[in-house]
Amino acid sequence: MASSAAAAAGVQVLAGIFVSGSIAAGITQINNDVQTFRAAYAKYGAGRFVGLTVGNEVNDSPGNIMAKVFDVRGYLGSVGVTTPVSTVHTWVNIRDNPALCGADFVGANAHAFYDGGRTSGQAGDFVFKTVVPALKAACPGKKVIISESGWPSRGGNIGVAVPSIGDERNAILNLNCACRDDTSVSVYAFEYDDQLWKGNDNERSFGIFGKIQLNGDAFNPC
Known part of the structure; x- marks a missing residue:
């Protein structure tokens, strides 16, 4: 469904296989989703996909996660799929477990809100001056993709980080400019x-949608 919508809109997709629980517990579902991706690749072409991620912040060891990433990458390569393959984890987990750097790119989730020491106006600086340098040091030579970054509009504060619609807009604007x-x-x-x-x-x-205006607002020239 995502590939079809992206093709209609003329945009690319960073495709993801969701893993519920451990790699071992999700193995059948992962393998089924690999076939779903293979079919989408055949239908929509290599150019539609930026990459494929196996798992998002999977609750398993780096070794188990990466073993399945390499398995999927090897299988897809053997059937002619050229899409880069990796996994996604929090930037702190990747920094502290460089084994997670081992695939075709580094996929990291990085939210300044959860750091607790940054305001919404520092969301972009947090990503580019703290997270990206740490990932490049941990994973030298690897392409870095920040697969999630944003800001909540409700809930409790974390340190100086305040959730509100205004702060969410400010964070998205700041990230875009950074x-x-x-x-x-x-x-x-x-x-x-x-x-x-x-x-x-x-x-x-x-x-974001329904709360924040993008073109003409959060995407204004910096």
Whole structure:
């Protein structure tokens, strides 16, 4: 569905296979989703996909995660799929476990809000002056993709980080402007809409559409 929508809109996709629980517990679902991706690749072409991630912040050891990433990468390569393959984890986990750097690119989630020491106006600086240098040091020579960065609009404060719609807009504006500084690093704004199934108001309220205007507002020239 994502590939079809992206093709209609003329945009690329960083595709992801969601892993619920450990790698071992999710193995059947992962393998099924690999086939789904292979079919989408055949239908929409190599140019539609920036990459494929196996798992997002999987609750398993780096060794188990990367073993499955390498398995998926090897299989897809054997059937002619050229899409880069990796996983996604929090930037702190990647910094502290360089084994997570081992695939085709580094996929890191980096939210200034959870640092607790940054305001919304520092969201972009946090990513490009703290997170990206740490990842480049831990994973030398690897392409870095910030697969999530955003700001919540509801819930409790964490240190000086305050959730509100105004702060969310400010963070998205700041992140967008900071992206000018290093165009080799792609940053994916988190996220399309609120996710009410999540466990608390901070986690539920990162949604952008319907709350924040982009063109002519948060995407204004910096």
